[in-house]
Amino acid sequence: MFRLNTLQKTVILTILIIWALVNLFPLGVMVVSGFKTTREIFLSPFSFPAHWSFKSYKEAWSVANFSTYFKNSIIVTIVSITATLFIASMAAYVLARFEFPGRRALYLFILAGLVLPVRLAIIPIFLLIRKLGLSNTLVSLYIVYTAGGISFSTFLLTNFFKSIPMDIEDAARIDGASYFRVYWQIHLPLLRPALATVTVFNFIRVWNDFFFPLIFINDNTKKTIPLGIQNFFGEYSIQWDLLFAGLNIAVIPIIIFFIILSKQFIGGLTEGAIK
Amino acid sequence: MAKVELKGIGKVYDGNVRAVDNANIVVEDKEFLVLVGPSGCGKSTTLRMIAGLEDISEGELLIDGKVVNNVPPKDRDIAMVFQNYALYPHMTVYDNMAFGLKIRKFSKEEIVKRVNEAAKILDIEELLDRKPKALSGGQRQRVAVGRAIVRQPKVFLFDEPLSNLDAKLRVQMRAEISSLHNRLKATMIYVTHDQVEAMTMADKIVVLKDGVIQQIGSPLDLYNKPANKFVAGFIGSPPMNFMQVTATEENGKVFIDEGTFKMEVPGGEYLKSYVGKNLIFGIRPEDISYVPEAIPHKTMNAHVTVVEPLGAEIHVYLYTGKHQFIARVAPDINIAVDQKLNFTVDFSKAVFFDGETELVINK
Numbered sequence: 001m002f003r004l005n006t007l008q009k010t011v012i013l014t015i016l017i018i019w020a021l022v023n024l025f026p027l028g029v030m031v032v033s034g035f036k037t038t039r040e041i042f043l044s045p046f047s048f049p050a051h052w053s054f055k056s057y058k059e060a061w062s063v064a065n066f067s068t069y070f071k072n073s074i075i076v077t078i079v080s081i082t083a084t085l086f087i088a089s090m091a092a093y094v095l096a097r098f099e100f101p102g103r104r105a106l107y108l109f110i111l112a113g114l115v116l117p118v119r120l121a122i123i124p125i126f127l128l129i130r131k132l133g134l135s136n137t138l139v140s141l142y143i144v145y146t147a148g149g150i151s152f153s154t155f156l157l158t159n160f161f162k163s164i165p166m167d168i169e170d171a172a173r174i175d176g177a178s179y180f181r182v183y184w185q186i187h188l189p190l191l192r193p194a195l196a197t198v199t200v201f202n203f204i205r206v207w208n209d210f211f212f213p214l215i216f217i218n219d220n221t222k223k224t225i226p227l228g229i230q231n232f233f234g235e236y237s238i239q240w241d242l243l244f245a246g247l248n249i250a251v252i253p254i255i256i257f258f259i260i261l262s263k264q265f266i267g268g269l270t271e272g273a274i275k
Numbered sequence: 276m277a278k279v280e281l282k283g284i285g286k287v288y289d290g291n292v293r294a295v296d297n298a299n300i301v302v303e304d305k306e307f308l309v310l311v312g313p314s315g316c317g318k319s320t321t322l323r324m325i326a327g328l329e330d331i332s333e334g335e336l337l338i339d340g341k342v343v344n345n346v347p348p349k350d351r352d353i354a355m356v357f358q359n360y361a362l363y364p365h366m367t368v369y370d371n372m373a374f375g376l377k378i379r380k381f382s383k384e385e386i387v388k389r390v391n392e393a394a395k396i397l398d399i400e401e402l403l404d405r406k407p408k409a410l411s412g413g414q415r416q417r418v419a420v421g422r423a424i425v426r427q428p429k430v431f432l433f434d435e436p437l438s439n440l441d442a443k444l445r446v447q448m449r450a451e452i453s454s455l456h457n458r459l460k461a462t463m464i465y466v467t468h469d470q471v472e473a474m475t476m477a478d479k480i481v482v483l484k485d486g487v488i489q490q491i492g493s494p495l496d497l498y499n500k501p502a503n504k505f506v507a508g509f510i511g512s513p514p515m516n517f518m519q520v521t522a523t524e525e526n527g528k529v530f531i532d533e534g535t536f537k538m539e540v541p542g543g544e545y546l547k548s549y550v551g552k553n554l555i556f557g558i559r560p561e562d563i564s565y566v567p568e569a570i571p572h573k574t575m576n577a578h579v580t581v582v583e584p585l586g587a588e589i590h591v592y593l594y595t596g597k598h599q600f601i602a603r604v605a606p607d608i609n610i611a612v613d614q615k616l617n618f619t620v621d622f623s624k625a626v627f628f629d630g631e632t633e634l635v636i637n638k
Contacts, residue, residue: 167361170328175375175422176349189365 096161113151285333553630
C-alpha cells in the first residue's frame, strides 16, 4: 500500500476533482437543458431553468415518437446482447477447455474480427441483409450487433474460462453433470463478473449505435433512439429542448445499467473454490 | 460390491510422453489401496484414469468385472475428493453436497436425509448454509469428503486430499478418513506422495516411480521386504541407509567391505555369488545400535555430524568417511557432535541390492 502525505493527497484530489468536473459539466448542461425551453437554452445556456418543466419530455416521448424508439432500442439491445453472451460464452467454453485439431486456427479466426473495422464492410453487409429480405427490420440489427460482439466477447470470456480451476469441472463431471450442465450451472455463475463486463461493453456499443439503423431502417416505427434523435434536427431548425430531453431519456438506461452491473465487477467469486 | 482391476493400463501423452506403463493392480472389495510415489510418478494420472477424467491409452480397466474404459465418469459410480477441494464456490455447503444427487434425480427427502447424515458424520452440520469461502481449509476438506459420501458410490477416489492442510490437521483427518473407511466399508483408492499416510492408512500400497509399479504389498511387507532400492528408500522415515560395498569371502564367511570398515555378514551365504562385485547395503536406522567398544569385523566407526533429540528417541547423523547414514538410538545415551563412536548392525534385518539392477538379493 502506498502512503500519501497531506500535500500529495491534496494535489491528487484537486486533479481528480477538476477532471471529474470537466467530465460532468457537459452532462450537467444536457440534463438541465432538458427542463428548459428552446428560447431559454439560447438566452442563458448555463443557468438553471426559471421553472422546471417536463413539457419537452412529454412531447418527445409521445409526439416525437420517443416511446417507440425507446422500445425498439431496448428490444434490439436485449436480443443482441443475450445472443452474443450465449454464443460467445459457449464458444469460449469449447476454445478454453477442449483440445481438438484446428482449435487455435478457429480461435485466431474469431479474433480476426477484432482487427477488421466492420463499417468498411457495410456494402456487402447491406447487400446480404437485403438478399435475406431483412432490410427495414429489427432482425437485421439483431444479426449485425450479435455478430459484431462475438469477437471481443469470446476473446475475453475464453481467458476467464481458463482461469476457472479445472478441478471444479472434473468434480462436477464425476458428480454426474453433462458438459452442458457444467457450462450452465458451474461455469456461468462463476463467470458473472466477466459476463457483466461483456454485457456493459456490448450495451454501450449497441445502445449508442447510429450507423447500422441509419443504413438498414427507413420505417419510423422501427427506428432506435440514436436514429430517432436525428428527427429533431430539422431542415431549417433544431428543436433543442426536445433534443436534450431525448438525450436524457437515452442516457437513463445506461446509468441504471452501470449501477446494477458495477456490483458484479467486484470479483472474488472464485475465492474459496481452491486453496 | 466393488472390485477394481487394472490390466496392463498405460497412459501416453501426445504420442510419446509415457506417464504410466503397464500397470496391473487389483483392488479388492472394501480395500483401502494407496498409490504412493514421488511427484510425476504417474499416481495421479492412474487415479484420473480410474475416475474417467483421462482417457486410457492401453489396457483394460474393470469395475466389478465390467470393462469401463469408455464409460464416462458419471456412469462409473465413483466419487472423488480433490487435492484443492474443488468445491463449487457459488453454492452453499448443502448445495455442494446435494449437487450430484439432484443431477441423479433423487427425491427431495432422500437428498435432505443423505446430506444431513453425511454432515453429521463429518461434524459440519452448522456449516450447511455457508459458502466455501467462509470455511477454513479443514472444513472445506470435510465438505469435499461429504460430497463424496452422500453419493454412496462403489469406489471412493482421493487425490492427495490432505496435502493442503497443516501438519496437525493432516494427522487428524488421516485418522478420520481411516475410520470413515471402516464405517462405510467401501473400496477406496488413495493417492499420496507422503509415505507416512500410505503406511498408516493402507491395506495395500502400490509404489510407483516414473510410471512403473515398483512393488505392491501390505505396509509391513513393503517395509520389511522391499523389492528394490527405490522402495526401500521411499518407505520409512528416516529413510533406509544405503552404502556401496563389495562382498568378499574368507574361510567360507562372507564380509562386506565399505572402504572404511569391513564387517562379517552372519548367514551371508546367499551373497556368495556376488563376491568381488558391487553391492548396495541397506540398513534401517533402528537396526543400527551403539556399542561402547569396537569389535573387529562386528562394528563400524563413524563420526557424529548432527544430533536430533526427538524426546522418545535420538536421530544421529553419522559419517563413516565415505557414506552418510542415520541411526536411531535410545534417548538415554549421551551423544555429542564430533564424537567418534562405534556401531553394530542387525544383519538379520539388513537388505542387499544388486549394484547394477538395484533389485533386492533374496536370502
